[in-house]
Amino acid sequence: MRKATIISIGDELILGQTVDTNSAWLASRLAEFGVRATRHVTVADDREAIGAALKAVVGDSGLVILSGGLGPTADDVTRFALADGAGVELRVHAPSVERLRAFFAARSRDLPEANLIQAQIPETGTALVNTCGTAPGIYMRIDGTPVFALPGVPHELREMFAREVAPVLTETAVGNVIRSTCVQTFGLPEAEIGRRLSDLMERERIPQVGTTAAFGLIGVRINARSASAEAAHEMLDATRTEIEQRLGRYAFGRDDDTLASVVGRALRAVGQTLATAESCTGGLIGAQLTEVPGSSDYYVGSVVCYANHVKEKMLGVPAELLAAHGAVSEQVAEAMVAGCAARFQTDYSLAVTGIAGPTSDNSEKPVGLVFIGLSDGSATDVRKHLFGADQPRHAIRLRAAYSALNLLRLRLLDA
Numbered sequence: 448m449r450k451a452t453i454i455s456i457g458d459e460l461i462l463g464q465t466v467d468t469n470s471a472w473l474a475s476r477l478a479e480f481g482v483r484a485t486r487h488v489t490v491a492d493d494r495e496a497i498g499a500a501l502k503a504v505v506g507d508s509g510l511v512i513l514s515g516g517l518g519p520t521a522d523d524v525t526r527f528a529l530a531d532g533a534g535v536e537l538r539v540h541a542p543s544v545e546r547l548r549a550f551f552a553a554r555s556r557d558l559p560e561a562n563l564i565q566a567q568i569p570e571t572g573t574a575l576v577n578t579c580g581t582a583p584g585i586y587m588r589i590d591g592t593p594v595f596a597l598p599g600v601p602h603e604l605r606e607m608f609a610r611e612v613a614p615v616l617t618e619t620a621v622g623n624v625i626r627s628t629c630v631q632t633f634g635l636p637e638a639e640i641g642r643r644l645s646d647l648m649e650r651e652r653i654p655q656v657g658t659t660a661a662f663g664l665i666g667v668r669i670n671a672r673s674a675s676a677e678a679a680h681e682m683l684d685a686t687r688t689e690i691e692q693r694l695g696r697y698a699f700g701r702d703d704d705t706l707a708s709v710v711g712r713a714l715r716a717v718g719q720t721l722a723t724a725e726s727c728t729g730g731l732i733g734a735q736l737t738e739v740p741g742s743s744d745y746y747v748g749s750v751v752c753y754a755n756h757v758k759e760k761m762l763g764v765p766a767e768l769l770a771a772h773g774a775v776s777e778q779v780a781e782a783m784v785a786g787c788a789a790r791f792q793t794d795y796s797l798a799v800t801g802i803a804g805p806t807s808d809n810s811e812k813p814v815g816l817v818f819i820g821l822s823d824g825s826a827t828d829v830r831k832h833l834f835g836a837d838q839p840r841h842a843i844r845l846r847a848a849y850s851a852l853n854l855l856r857l858r859l860l861d862a
Contacts, residue, residue: 449509449619451477452486454500456515456525457599461491469514469597469604476608478625478670480616482510492516497528505532505592512612515599517582519562525585525596530569532589537567540574543583550581575611579603584611623672626679630667630690631704633853635697637665643693647686654682656690662845664706667694699856706852707735707742713859714745714795721855722791723749724762724783726774727801727817731848747791752783762786773809775800777818780829784820795858796822797851803843804836814838817847821854823862830854 453473459465467489474484486504490496497516504511516525530537543566551558565582568574575584575595580603585596595612597604632640637660641648644667647656654671669686673679691698700709714721723732733749736742750761755774758764763786764779772778783798801817802809815834820827832850834843 449482450485450507451482451510451512452488452504452508453484454488454490454497454504454511454513455599456490456492456497456513458492458522460489460515468601469599472601472605473512473514473608475627476613477510477512477616478627479676480613481624482616492522492524494524494528494531497525498531501528501532501589501594505590505594508592511589511592511594513594513596514604517565517584517596517598519559519565519581523564526564526567526569529572529585529587529589529594529596532594533569533571533587535570538570539563540566540568540583543568543574546576546583547581575607577603577607578610579606586611623674624676624679625670625672626676626683627668627670628683628687629669629702630687630694630698631700631702632665632667632694632697633663633699633706633849635665635694640665640667640694640697644690647690654679654686656686662842663849667698696857696860699853705735705739706849706856708739710852710856710859711736711739711742711745713856715741717859717862719794720745720747720791721795721797722747722787722793723851724787724796724798725749725751726753726758726783726799727803728799728844728848728851729753731844732797732799732851735848735852747793750787750790758783758786762790773812775802775809775812775816775818777829777831780818780820781827784822784827784829788822788824794824795855796820797855799847799851801832801843801847803840803847804838805840815843817843817850819847819851819854821851821858823858828854828858 453470455467455470460467470487477484488500490500516523547562548558572585572587577583582598584607587594597607637658654669657668659666667690669683671679671682730751736746752758755769759766762783764782768778780798780800784796787798788796798820802814804814807814814836817832820829834846
């Protein structure tokens with residue numbers, strides 16, 4: 448199998464100020480073309496450091512991909528290091544200058560002088576078109592090794608990879624390929640998933656099966672290696688079907704599916720609508736729903752009712768109910784969802800109220816206590832959750848938002 452090295456460039460990566468997501472994404476995509484990433488290297492925005500990293504890997508890799516350092520500022524020195532490595536000078540690439548002018552003109556701005564540096568390409572290199580940013584990529588060979596330099600901005604990198612790198616890898620693919628998929632689950636502990644899938648998760652088995660957990664969401668990853676893409680896909684399909692059968696309703700989607708996107712598809716399929724009332728989640732549910740393109744087809748709106756007087760005025764929650772039971776209670780969650788349904792006149796309404804921490808003002812109500820209400824116009828269901836007083840604030844809020852969406856997902860399955 449062809450080997451590759453991924454070099455990520457940036458002071459912010461070295462200092463831990465930004466998480467490097469590009470390397471993981473590139474490694475997974477390379478595997479699809481039968482290319483195995485054997486090294487992930489991270490270096491600072493330093494010309495000599497980048498040059499040293501290149502020198503160390505070009506003779507031992509079938510492919511090198513760099514990300515970052517192609518911007519217009521003084522610390523963007525990747526292009527210089529590439530030219531040093533090939534022993535050539537930089538030259539102005541006229542078509543890239545014109546694309547830069549067009550980019551800024553489309554935004555009613557003049558091309559800043561500083562951005563012209565982005566149009567300088569090593570003499571033996573080829574500029575790669577950036578369709579969604581200002582930094583052209585660079586392709587060249589150094590000591591016979593193909594080297595791609597891509598922007599560090601994730602969406603720019605991914606678009607350029609698809610347009611400029613993937614076609615080259617398709618033409619030169621050799622040996623085994625790896626295809627991957629993921630079954631998305633919610634509501635079942637990771638240990639129980641492991642028990643149900645124990646025989647599928649044996650290390651020597653192909654396809655390989657493993658899990659990744661985050662805030663209650665468990666992804667079941669499947670990686671299939673084969674001599675052909677067709678054979679790999681056949682193995683993936685068979686294993687994925689078996690996993691989904693064993694996990695049943697806990698498996699809600701595949702790959703890039705989210706609880707919000709799955710709920711949205713289900714609502715759109717039956718032509719129904721949703722509104723939300725959020726206290727401790729502060730709009731997280733609405734944010735997740737509206738992250739999905741086309742969500743205006745089914746999502747009507749939200750009341751973010753953090754303060755009690757907002758619950759009273761916007762949702763009609765009785766003051767005496769709040770006084771008697773407190774904002775974090777089954778009774779108030781039920782009143783919130785009823786008020787949300789009355790205000791928005793939607794087919795479904797969700798309401799969330801809870802204590803996200805890190806402290807609670809009521810000794811009888813622990814941090815992590817959350818009540819979630821769901822109404823379908825004819826019946827109301829309120830669920831109590833204890834997400835754990837040891838959990839950080841953001842984890843409790845995310846788990847509450849996911850749990851609310853999952854409650855609706857399950858209701859839609861039964862409708």
